[in-house]
Amino acid sequence: MIRKILQPVILLSFLLCQSLHAQEEKYIGLFLYNFTKFFDWPAEVKTGDFVINVLGHESVAKELIRLTNQKKVGAQNIVVKPLSNVAEAGKCQIMFVGFWHSRYLSQVVEKMGSEPCLIITEKEGLLKEGSAINFLIMDNTIKFELKKGNALSRGLKVDPRIAELAVHVEE
Numbered sequence: 001m002i003r004k005i006l007q008p009v010i011l012l013s014f015l016l017c018q019s020l021h022a023q024e025e026k027y028i029g030l031f032l033y034n035f036t037k038f039f040d041w042p043a044e045v046k047t048g049d050f051v052i053n054v055l056g057h058e059s060v061a062k063e064l065i066r067l068t069n070q071k072k073v074g075a076q077n078i079v080v081k082p083l084s085n086v087a088e089a090g091k092c093q094i095m096f097v098g099f100w101h102s103r104y105l106s107q108v109v110e111k112m113g114s115e116p117c118l119i120i121t122e123k124e125g126l127l128k129e130g131s132a133i134n135f136l137i138m139d140n141t142i143k144f145e146l147k148k149g150n151a152l153s154r155g156l157k158v159d160p161r162i163a164e165l166a167v168h169v170e171e
Helices: 002-033 059-069 099-112 147-150 161-166
Strands: 049-057 077-082 094-097 118-121 131-140 139-146 168-170
Touching: 002 094, 002 118, 002 131, 002 139, 049 059, 049 099, 059 077, 094 099, 099 118, 131 161, 139 147, 139 161, 147 168
Parallel strands: 049 077, 049 094, 094 118, 118 131, 139 168
Antiparallel strands: 131 139
């Protein structure tokens, strides 16, 4: 009897969890795409493709590929590159480091060098390690914090309006 009651509850919980996870990926993908509107990259990287590397979060990469299909940043076509490790990372305008690959952020920062690259993460405390934007889950909602200095030090111009959208801003 208890098994008959618990089975549907467990199944419903599992489905709800899967749905929330899919929503998270959708929103992170939307954020990543929309961040292209709040930063300006130097002229030398405004030719060729606009590359977004996604390290360690294949489902976000898939969602981002779907969202950016046929879209551009300025005159540049958007190309999303899913990466499974830091060694695969090449030049890009945006580098998203998924939660489970956060431990490699120092390697990402080193690999990107002084390239004009917006580094985005999703684990608390990573603004201190070089991320310009970091996602947070607060009250079951995805929010983000911003460290302007990390974007500026990479040659990016920051639209002041993005600071109004962030829950926490560091200079």
